Amino acid sequence: MFCCGGCWERGSSIALCRFAVAIARGKRYVDRMTIEALKAAIAHLPAEDRAALAAWIVEHDMESWDEQIDKDFSSGGKGIEMLDEVQADIRAGKFKPFDEGRRSRR
Numbered sequence: 001m002f003c004c005g006g007c008w009e010r011g012s013s014i015a016l017c018r019f020a021v022a023i024a025r026g027k028r029y030v031d032r033m034t035i036e037a038l039k040a041a042i043a044h045l046p047a048e049d050r051a052a053l054a055a056w057i058v059e060h061d062m063e064s065w066d067e068q069i070d071k072d073f074s075s076g077g078k079g080i081e082m083l084d085e086v087q088a089d090i091r092a093g094k095f096k097p098f099d100e101g102r103r104s105r106r
Contacts, residue, residue, distance in 0.1 A: 042050060072079040089095055 042053065045053065069079075071077055073083065074080075
C-alpha cells in the first residue's frame with residue numbers, strides 16, 4: 001500500500017496515512033501524491049514487493065497499449081485511414097513483399 005510519503009519522512013514503519021487508507025477504500029487520492037512521494041514509498045518496499053509492483057506496472061502498460069491499439073484500429077479510429085491507404089497501395093501494386101524488399105537493400 002502506498003502513502004503520501006510523509007509517513008516515511010517521519011520515520012514511521014507503518015504506511016497508514018489518510019492517503020493509503022483512502023486508496024484502500026477505493027477513493028482516488030493518487031493525484032495528490034507527488035512522484036517524489038511515490039519514489040520514497042517505493043524505495044522503502046521490500047525487494048519482493050518492488051518486483052511485484054514492477055510486474056504490475058508492465059502488465060498495466062501492456063493492457064493500456066492493447067486498449068489504445070483496439071481503439072485506434074476499430075471503426076472510426078485514428079489508424080483506419082492509414083490501413084485504408086496501405087490496402088489501396090497493395091491493390092495498386094505499390095509494394096514489395098517483405099522478403100523481396102529486404103533482398104533489394106542488401
